[in-house]
Amino acid sequence: MADPFARPLQGHVHPSSVLSPRKAFARLASLVRPMVRYEPQDPWELDTSRLPRLLAAHRRKLRAFAESWLAPRALDIDVAPHAPPGKLHPASREVLRAAGRAGHLSDLLPRPLGSLDPRLLRFPLAFPQALKAEEFARVDGGLMLLLCATGLGVAPALLAGNLGALRRTVIPAFRACERGEPHLFAFAITEPAAGSDAEESHGASLLRPGVVAKACQGGFRLTGRKCYISGGDIAKHVVVFAALEGEGMESWTAFLVPAGAEGFRVPRTELKMGMRASGAAEIELDGVFVPERDVLGGLRAGWALNRAVLNVSRIPVAAMGVGFARAALEEATAFACRFRLGGKPLVDYQDVQLTLAQMMAETNAARALVWQAAASPQARQGEAAAAKFHTTDTARRVCELAMDLLGNHAVLHEGRVEKVFRDARLTQIFEGTNQINRLAVIEEEQERLLGLLAGR
Numbered sequence: 001m002a003d004p005f006a007r008p009l010q011g012h013v014h015p016s017s018v019l020s021p022r023k024a025f026a027r028l029a030s031l032v033r034p035m036v037r038y039e040p041q042d043p044w045e046l047d048t049s050r051l052p053r054l055l056a057a058h059r060r061k062l063r064a065f066a067e068s069w070l071a072p073r074a075l076d077i078d079v080a081p082h083a084p085p086g087k088l089h090p091a092s093r094e095v096l097r098a099a100g101r102a103g104h105l106s107d108l109l110p111r112p113l114g115s116l117d118p119r120l121l122r123f124p125l126a127f128p129q130a131l132k133a134e135e136f137a138r139v140d141g142g143l144m145l146l147l148c149a150t151g152l153g154v155a156p157a158l159l160a161g162n163l164g165a166l167r168r169t170v171i172p173a174f175r176a177c178e179r180g181e182p183h184l185f186a187f188a189i190t191e192p193a194a195g196s197d198a199e200e201s202h203g204a205s206l207l208r209p210g211v212v213a214k215a216c217q218g219g220f221r222l223t224g225r226k227c228y229i230s231g232g233d234i235a236k237h238v239v240v241f242a243a244l245e246g247e248g249m250e251s252w253t254a255f256l257v258p259a260g261a262e263g264f265r266v267p268r269t270e271l272k273m274g275m276r277a278s279g280a281a282e283i284e285l286d287g288v289f290v291p292e293r294d295v296l297g298g299l300r301a302g303w304a305l306n307r308a309v310l311n312v313s314r315i316p317v318a319a320m321g322v323g324f325a326r327a328a329l330e331e332a333t334a335f336a337c338r339f340r341l342g343g344k345p346l347v348d349y350q351d352v353q354l355t356l357a358q359m360m361a362e363t364n365a366a367r368a369l370v371w372q373a374a375a376s377p378q379a380r381q382g383e384a385a386a387a388k389f390h391t392t393d394t395a396r397r398v399c400e401l402a403m404d405l406l407g408n409h410a411v412l413h414e415g416r417v418e419k420v421f422r423d424a425r426l427t428q429i430f431e432g433t434n435q436i437n438r439l440a441v442i443e444e445e446q447e448r449l450l451g452l453l454a455g456r
């Protein structure tokens, strides 16, 4: 095989040239050299080395799991026929079981209650979740959502501090996951007439909620329809947000509903453009009984819980964007080095180099935004929403650059880029569209903006 270092990339001096900066640094005074001199490093290793040791070790485990379990199954699952609600592809079932045993379905609580290394509690919970979302999304968006959506379903019980629900339901479910018998949760706010209105206060103030809870002996009966609920067809518990009878969104309340309850039905899952390993389920509730003890956070606390969950969960969603951008960048880089055009590798063309540099910078900037939001001790609405819309928009741009670069090869299923593009596109829509996330940033700034207006 030819020596890859026999010649420089076109338009550059050879790395061994005296004009190559890293070589030139060797000639600086020995006192200064340690400050400026470094060896080339793999970008993933470099990022990982900058994390605190525990998070770095966690990131390594997540990548190893994604590569050994998600990567070999992703493309087949993506093109398998759309399955009826509740029917998982056999390969998805294998991944779920393995993820459960490896602790990736029960990592919202520390051991011995869940599977999170208790030493990771030193960091905000969003940080390990963001690392997981990036590593899994980089390998496969569909399986990533299949594995991560359950955390969204568990989050209201955690944030509500409902110890009874944790003891009776969440902790036994985590135990089952760790035995390789996945017990999943789902989070249901969206209704046929309420997408953005379930995520944004002004829309909510005008909405007539479609799912209603009627008080009855010992609890409530829920009636109505939810839609696009990730994993809603395979979850054993769904957190359903409902208004109290005769009241508006200010009465929204979170109910922990067992999927086996009488009157609970999943008539369909959507055949969607991406993330096809995860079902987006419609859920019908026909007088489903929920006992008082399974009201999370108390009556009329649903809106607060929903918004608090979104402020945390938008950070891992932002990290999905980073994972997709990274996947597109990796595919484009490999292609540019492999493919020859006009007698030379594509990467020798300087406009291709400019494109790769742009993709690298955008991906790194997106990750910096996510890690900054993830490191904040409080999940702040403006930071989380900005990270969510910025990184998912970045993912789409980076995917498009990859597609431009790959040409015909971009549209081939086995080339992966078209799939990454389809998967990434969904993240601009769920967890609030990116328009709604922009409005969330302004909502957070409202008092400051009103103050500025008044001072004019």
Ligand SMILES: Cc1cc2nc3c(=O)[nH]c(=O)nc-3n(C[C@H](O)[C@H](O)[C@H](O)COP(=O)(O)OP(=O)(O)OC[C@H]3O[C@@H](n4cnc5c(N)ncnc54)[C@H](O)[C@@H]3O)c2cc1C
Binding pocket: 149, 187, 188, 189, 190, 194, 195, 196, 197, 199, 203, 227, 228, 229, 230, 231, 272, 275, 280, 426, 429, 430, 431, 432, 433, 434, 435, 436, 439
């Ligand atoms: C793959 C997938 C998974 C999902 N998973 C879940 C889940 O697990 N649980 C769940 O509850 N939901 C889930 N959803 C639903 C998702 O959160 C909603 O689809 C999303 O909030 C958008 O809602 P909508 O399509 O009804 O948009 P609409 O509210 O109908 O909005 C339509 C358009 O109007 C724009 N718009 C709305 N209001 C404003 C405004 N005030 N100013 C400017 N523009 C505005 C929107 O940005 C959008 O462009 C999922 C959706 C998808 C696609």
